[in-house]
Amino acid sequence: MFGHFSYIVTVFLMVAGLYIVIARGNLIKKLIGLSVFQTSVYMLYIAPGKLVGGTAPILAPNFSIYSNPLPHVLILTAIVVGVATLALGLALAVRIQEAYGSIEEDKILARDNSVELAEDSRL
Amino acid sequence: MSLLAHLPALQVVLPLISAPLAVLLRHGGFAFVIVTAAAWAAFAAAIGLWLQVGEVGVISYSIGNWPPPWGIEYRVDRLTSFMLILVAGMASIVLPYARASIEREIPRDVHYLFYAMFGLCLTGLLGIIITGDAFNIFVFLEISSLSTYVMIALGRDRRALTAAYQYLIMGSIGATFIVIGIGFLYLMTGTLNLADMALRIREVESSRPVLAALAFLTVGLSLKLALFPLHQWLPNAYTYAPSAVTAFLAATATKVSVYVLIRFYFSVFGESLVFEKLPLPEIMLWLSLFAMFWASFVAIFQTNLKRLFAYSSIGQIGYITLGLSFDSVNGLTASIVHLFNHGISKGATFLLIGGIVAALVGKHGVPPAPTLDRMAGLARHMPLTCFGIVIGGLSLIGVPGTAGFISKWYLLLAAMEKAQWWLVAAILLSSLLAVAYVWRFVEVAYFRQPATEPEPRLKEPLGLLIPAWLLIGATIWFGLDTSLTAGSAFEAAQQLLGRSK
Amino acid sequence: MKNDLVLRVVGKLLIPFILLFALYVQFHGDFGPGGGFQAGVMLAAAIVFYALIFGVPATQRAVPEWLVETMLASGVLIYAGVGLAGLLLGGNFLDYFVLDKDPVHGQHRGIFWVEAGVATTVAGVMLKIFYMFAMRGRLED
Numbered sequence: 001m002f003g004h005f006s007y008i009v010t011v012f013l014m015v016a017g018l019y020i021v022i023a024r025g026n027l028i029k030k031l032i033g034l035s036v037f038q039t040s041v042y043m044l045y046i047a048p049g050k051l052v053g054g055t056a057p058i059l060a061p062n063f064s065i066y067s068n069p070l071p072h073v074l075i076l077t078a079i080v081v082g083v084a085t086l087a088l089g090l091a092l093a094v095r096i097q098e099a100y101g102s103i104e105e106d107k108i109l110a111r112d113n114s115v116e117l118a119e120d121s122r123l
Numbered sequence: 124m125s126l127l128a129h130l131p132a133l134q135v136v137l138p139l140i141s142a143p144l145a146v147l148l149r150h151g152g153f154a155f156v157i158v159t160a161a162a163w164a165a166f167a168a169a170i171g172l173w174l175q176v177g178e179v180g181v182i183s184y185s186i187g188n189w190p191p192p193w194g195i196e197y198r199v200d201r202l203t204s205f206m207l208i209l210v211a212g213m214a215s216i217v218l219p220y221a222r223a224s225i226e227r228e229i230p231r232d233v234h235y236l237f238y239a240m241f242g243l244c245l246t247g248l249l250g251i252i253i254t255g256d257a258f259n260i261f262v263f264l265e266i267s268s269l270s271t272y273v274m275i276a277l278g279r280d281r282r283a284l285t286a287a288y289q290y291l292i293m294g295s296i297g298a299t300f301i302v303i304g305i306g307f308l309y310l311m312t313g314t315l316n317l318a319d320m321a322l323r324i325r326e327v328e329s330s331r332p333v334l335a336a337l338a339f340l341t342v343g344l345s346l347k348l349a350l351f352p353l354h355q356w357l358p359n360a361y362t363y364a365p366s367a368v369t370a371f372l373a374a375t376a377t378k379v380s381v382y383v384l385i386r387f388y389f390s391v392f393g394e395s396l397v398f399e400k401l402p403l404p405e406i407m408l409w410l411s412l413f414a415m416f417w418a419s420f421v422a423i424f425q426t427n428l429k430r431l432f433a434y435s436s437i438g439q440i441g442y443i444t445l446g447l448s449f450d451s452v453n454g455l456t457a458s459i460v461h462l463f464n465h466g467i468s469k470g471a472t473f474l475l476i477g478g479i480v481a482a483l484v485g486k487h488g489v490p491p492a493p494t495l496d497r498m499a500g501l502a503r504h505m506p507l508t509c510f511g512i513v514i515g516g517l518s519l520i521g522v523p524g525t526a527g528f529i530s531k532w533y534l535l536l537a538a539m540e541k542a543q544w545w546l547v548a549a550i551l552l553s554s555l556l557a558v559a560y561v562w563r564f565v566e567v568a569y570f571r572q573p574a575t576e577p578e579p580r581l582k583e584p585l586g587l588l589i590p591a592w593l594l595i596g597a598t599i600w601f602g603l604d605t606s607l608t609a610g611s612a613f614e615a616a617q618q619l620l621g622r623s624k
Numbered sequence: 625m626k627n628d629l630v631l632r633v634v635g636k637l638l639i640p641f642i643l644l645f646a647l648y649v650q651f652h653g654d655f656g657p658g659g660g661f662q663a664g665v666m667l668a669a670a671i672v673f674y675a676l677i678f679g680v681p682a683t684q685r686a687v688p689e690w691l692v693e694t695m696l697a698s699g700v701l702i703y704a705g706v707g708l709a710g711l712l713l714g715g716n717f718l719d720y721f722v723l724d725k726d727p728v729h730g731q732h733r734g735i736f737w738v739e740a741g742v743a744t745t746v747a748g749v750m751l752k753i754f755y756m757f758a759m760r761g762r763l764e765d
Contacts, residue, residue: 014303021292030292038299044306058655071309074258078302080661080746081265085295087753088272092288094760099281108285132707132717140704143697187710188719 006047013040025105027096031089038082045071045078127171131184131197134168134207135250137161138214142242151234155222158238162214162245169207176204183255191255192316198255202459202615206252206382209463213374213470214245216590221367223586224477227490228365229277237277244270244371248379257305257315257391260383261298264347268294271376275364279490286359293356297346304340307332308391321391328396337397340387348380350444351414354437361433366477369429373436374470378462381443385458388447389619398450407448412549414441419556423563428476428493431560432469435519438553439465442534445550449537455616457533460609464518464526464601471594472515475508478587482508495563500573505583509568511595516561518598521554525602529609628677635677642670650743653735660739664746672754680758692751699745706737 013036020033049071057069093103100108126133141161145154175182182199185191199207218241229237247267251260272294276287309315311332312323327333342353349357357377361369388397398404418438425431443465446458480490482505483497491497502509518527531550538546601608646666653659675683710719720734721727 018296021296027288034292034295037296041299041302041306044303045309048310070315076659076661077258077262081262081269081298084269084749085265085291088269089288089291091753091756092272092276092284092291094757095276096281096284096288099284112282112285129711129717132711136704136707136717140701143700146693146697147701149693185716186718188716188721 006043010040010043010047013037013043027093027103027105028090031086031093034089035082035086038078038085042075042078045075127175129184130168130171130175131182131199131253132186134165134172134211134253135197135246137164137168138242138246138249142239142246145235145239145242149235151231151238154235154238155218158242159215159218159222161242162211162218165245165249166208166211166215169204169211172199173204173208175199176201192314192319195259196255196316196318197253198318199253200615201611201618202382202385203252205459205463205611205615206379207249209378209466210245210248210252210375213371213466214241216593217367217371217374217470217474220370220474220477220587220590221365223584224367224481225365227481228279233277237274240270240273241371243267244274248375251379252382255317257308257317257320259315261302261305264301264380264383265298267376267379268298268347271368271372274368275360275372277368278363278365280363280492282359283363286356286363290356290360293346293353297343297353300339300343300346302343304336304338304343307336307339311336317386317391321393324391324393328393329400333392334401337392337401341384341403344380344384344387348377348384348444349437349440351410351417351437351441354414354418354440357437358430358433361436361473362427362430366473366480370470370473370477373432373473374466377436377440378466381440381447381458381462385447385455385619389455394450394620404448404450407444411441411445411448414438415445415549415553416556419553419560422560423556425560426494426496428479428495428498428564429473431563432472432476435557435560436465436469438557439469439519441553442530442550446530446534446537449541451537451540452613452616452620453533453540454537455619456609456612457530457537459612459615460533460605461527461530463608463612464530464598467594467601468515468518468526468598471591471598472512472519474587474591474594475511475515478508478584478591479505481584481587495567498564498567499571501568507588507592508583511591512568513561513565514595514598516557516564518602520557520561523602524599526598526608528602529605533609631677635673639670639674642666642673646670650739651736653739654732660742661746663739664743664748665750667743667747668750668754671751675754675758680755684755687751689755692748692755695744695748696752697745697748699741699743699748702741702744703738706734706741710734 017033017035017037017040020036021030022033024030024033049068051065051067054065054067055063057066059066096108097103100111102108102111138158138161141158144157148154148157172182176199180200182197183191184197184199186195186197188194221237221241225234225237244267247263247265247270250263251267254260254263272287272291275290276284278286305315308320308324311327311330312320314320314323324333346353361373364372388394415438418434418441422431422434422438425434439461443458443461446454446456446461448454449457476493479498479501480493483491483493514525518525521527521531531554534550535547538544538550643666646663649658649666650660650663651658653663671683671687674686706723707718710722711717713719713722715722718734720731723730723733
């Protein structure tokens with residue numbers, strides 16, 4: 001079991017993150033769930049990058065096995081993408097709060113439906 | 124000229140530098156000039172690449188002069204150049220339109236940011252198409268998606284914010300699924316270069332991680348291309364975004380995701396794994412049929428014209444994936460050519476609807492929602508716009524003489540080849556549903572009397588009409604002369620199917 | 625918070641070291657963990673720290689909005705500029721080999737400028753996000 005520990009953690013975070021996105025109606029909580037989900041992906045890439053007996057990927061005379069530096073670079077990029085997504089989502093949440101007065105999904109939908117009903121009844 | 128050898132890089136770099144330049148020059152007018160110039164240059168580069176591919180076959184460009192598979196490679200074949208022309212062409216036509224259209228729809232002090240985001244979106248879409256590196260696809264996909272979320276949120280209706288938020292959540296989940304799929308492929312093959320991956324995947328083809336990668340990539344890309352039942356973000360996003368943004372997105376965003384799907388299925392996993400050993404053709408067939416029928420059916424009952432055509436888009440994407448599920452040259456040709464044909468006809472339709480929105484100036488100068496009841500008798504005051512929408516609708520139905528007919532023709536050919544006569548009937552039946560929702564607009568615009576005489580301001584803005592009619596003209600042209608579109612699609616399909624055998 | 629003595633003194637002591645460490649991380653990116661993104665975030669964090677203690681208006685006198693927007697855009701342009709320099713000097717896009725007579729030194733140069741561009745943009749973006757969120761409440765007063 002311990003051989004696959006990193007994968008178990010990955011799957012747990014993945015499913016937990018997806019559950020939060022789907023099951024919670026608060027806009028900020030959804031974004032947190034999305035972040036947890038994206039974090040699990042970082043784990044998926046980086047953990048297999050460390051080779052058994054591998055040293056840091058800097059060429060040195062008496063070492064022959066080096067850990068793979070490529071996953072780290074890929075995940076740096078993915079982290080930046082995640083940060084940008086989170087920032088954008090939070091900015092949208094702030095604007096939605098100002099426009100609707102609430103960041104709970106069901107209240108926002110109720111407000112939209114009541115506006116649409118008012119529009120339809122006026123026509 | 125030595126510049127011609129670097130066209131693949133310039134294709135992406137020119138729109139990329141236009142975006143920060145637009146941010147530096149805070150003025151909306153200068154930003155417009157720079158981003159439009161970059162879009163037109165990108166279109167010229169796409170045409171140049173098309174011609175080069177015609178001579179050479181496949182162009183391979185190594186970024187940083189690191190040879191693949193160590194470095195990132197930009198790889199241009201017939202399908203790539205086809206998609207590049209679609210995306211760059213749409214951007215070149217939508218940007219001059221956007222200049223006039225966003226005057227009414229977006230506050231003036233953020234115009235330069237709109238153009239910067241448009242430039243970034245164009246960069247992302249062009250980058251996805253041209254790159255030959257799997258992780259690079261993800262990076263450009265997120266560049267285009269994030270700028271898309273921003274552009275949608277710039278719409279005037281406050282529901283644009285919730286639409287953008289919903290698209291952000293669903294799109295990010297889709298992109299993360301794609302990254303998981305790419306991660307599994309990297310773990311099993313040890314490379315990120317698509318061509319190298321195709322070679323190395325042979326030995327590990329039936330292992331579970333590769334199958335899991337295929338599943339994650341399919342679901343992630345289906346979220347991005349709005350395949351039923353993962354289409355929930357599309358109606359709201361198209362309805363509440365500014366008109367120029369809706370037109371550009373409808374023509375490019377989902378199509379590029381279909382391109383990535385085709386690229387992964389045929390050039391990486393290989394036709395034999397995806398279509399013969401797995402039940403993917405059946406799954407895709409049934410999902411496509413659901414999309415075609417259900418979405419067209421729902422479209423008939425919509426009151427908002429933009430929402431109607433958004434559901435129509437979901438149905439038309441069903442046609443594209445139906446062509447994919449056939450796994451034959453004719454089927455794949457139908458998919459690829461419908462990417463182009465639907466792109467230009469739906470783009471033209473949304474541009475014309477934007478013209479209607481601009482003309483229907485409501486109280487306080489805020490454009491009201493384009494609901495059908497506001498369009499009674501519109502054909503008398505805006506004849507060219509309504510006629511254009513009719514032609515766009517005819518292309519969606521698949522009437523001979525319009526581009527949509529060509530795609531339906533190849534779909535029917537592919538179905539008849541497999542002797543699936545019930546499928547032929549299904550395709551024709553769903554086209555009848557398209558007649559129903561196009562007729563809703565025709566009936567209201569042409570055959571109803573307006574409730575009150577509209578103010579004399581109801582005239583057709585020329586700056587909005589000309590780009591839209593350019594696309595309508597293209598719809599008719601490519602319905603009659605198919606050598607460029609269907610010819611290249613056929614060539615691309617042959618290249619894709621031949622390579623994996 | 626600017627009336628709290630401990631915060632003021634510790635802040636003024638630490639912020640220069642944070643900035644210095646950010647520069648250290650920036651330049652040691654090709655020999656160890658580090659690089660443009662991390663350095664940019666640390667630069668922004670130092671300035672955000674200052675803003676938390678002394679208030680946003682004081683920070684905006686030190687790092688004005690126009691500077692932040694310029695940093696944002698010019699970082700991307702530096703990155704693209706390095707790529708185009710490789711193009712103009714005869715190589716491919718983002719080719720570092722041709723940036724110097726000695727290809728290995730060319731790699732050093734290319735990486736240096738590219739990371740500088742990345743750090744500038746990332747610091748600019750983080751600061752801009754902070755300013756936008758922090759000024760939001762103020763606008764409604």
